[in-house]
Amino acid sequence: MLDANSTTAKEPITPIPEPATIDPLKVKLGERLFGDPRLSHDNSRSCASCHDLRTNGASRNSHDVALDGSGLPLNTLTVFNASLSFRFGWEGKFRTLESDIKASLESPWIMGTNPSEIAERLNADAGVRQEFAAAFGRGPDALNVVDAIASFERTLVTPGSRFDHWLAGDPAALSADELNGYRLFKSLGCASCHQGVNIGGNLFERHGIFHPLASPQPEILRVPSLRNVATTPPYFHDGSAPTLDDAVRKMGLAQLNSTLTNQQVNEIVAYLQSLTGYYRGVPVGASP
Template sequence: MKGLIWIVCLLSSLTYAIEPIAPIPQTLPYDPQKAALGQKLFYDPILSKDYSISCASCHKRAYGGTDGESVSVGIYQLQGNMNAPTVLNSTFNFKQFWNGRANNLREQALGPIHNPIEMGFSAAEAVSRLKKIPEYKESFQTITKRSLITSDDIADMIAEYEKTLITPNAKFDLFLKGKSTLSYEEQEGYNLFKTLGCATCHNGVNVGGNSFQKMGVIIPVKWDQKSSDRYALTKREIDKNVYKVPTLRNIALTAPYFHDGSAPTLKDAVKRMSYHNLGITLSDQESAYIISFLKTLTGKLPKTSLYR
């Protein structure tokens, strides 16, 4: 199934090869039964130790698939140290989490459940709780054709639901397809986005999410040893302050920004990234143009999605 998704993305990229960004496809193949069960699990706090949060607690529609907080809060009001990445269009990411510790959505789905300061449940505890609910037990059995529920089954259902959370038909996608035009400000912003070098890292279907890059590659930023960057996984000095490049899809909705939520506004994020990663100090006018372009990346959830 993952192969089919990337074939669709590749074909889109080939069609619009002259541009660094490709439109989001209208639909992706998915299993409706699995997605329906995954949706139920996504919104149910049953998978958190104290029944206080669900996946949806940190991935809300109103905030573009994030939670609007600098860092997320888990069970027993425990505070994390990372900004919640958007769940929207996450199926297009080449890795999941800021440091890429999950290879796909199935691996990612279990991460928050097992994290002691997020949902705080072991695989065995999560399975045990679900097995006690007849409705869940029956739903899993109908899909998997067996009475046993595993943690992999839980991940499979949630990941299948998350495949449906794509946002095609952004104004910029329609522009690429010749179905819309950009305003002067939006076009100027896109021109700057390309000529200044933003598109070097933010490209492809997801306008990011397809590489690891250092934050502060030109003008360094202070390293936070508590941050979950690539160094936390590899212990290589070169990986300090290295993160997965975030998607810019729906970016106007997902403040605050960066891995630590330290940029409160889109203007602040644009100026800081331009300074630290491009070595450029943008004028207010240039920032305004780029922000105008970024707002054209806000898409629409497909009609098949019941994301709330």
């Protein structure tokens, strides 16, 4: 467990904790469901279709594809560390992980089904019924289908980034450029919105305060987490920034009214690259 020492205790960011202790039978079942295409109405996709845990917890697409073949309106957010956010989705419409999961299942564009329909399908599978009985003491139903998925998603935290090691007191964890980037991140005002354990995810903000940033709608967004941000291009709610360099420059101008120099951008990007954590013993973005 990483603990901030006296030199970093007043920093606006805190180390990410180890995964919560959750019933392993529920977690195992939730992981199985996360990759099960029976969760979609036409059996064409699973949660993992848009949230690839082998890469970045999302995808490399600006817009993932809806069930009807059209593009989804917003860029897919990573599921890694999502449970640490105070609201869910770009617009923050959902207050609990369970309500966010249920909304995705019921969305006609994403999964096009509902927990009751899924439970009925799963009840036809004797092996799955047995797993639910072991984890919940009963077969699949609308409540425990969502509970199992949420239990698994709560384990998808990625501790151990180099920045977290620095916060915990290792002065050699960051390079000079990365430290300079973190100082700029604070002094320029980036940390006003991107702070806390998830380096974001804990407040709402209007985008394009000084200059247009990306697609004008939605106008108010939940500030995204910057955890593992180097692994999650393209950026912004419309996926319009292809690289971290581009995103940093545009954010500086749009949100801070600052035209950043090349050196400032390079150092901030270097700092952001230190935010990549570990999932199951390997860095996020590096398949086991």
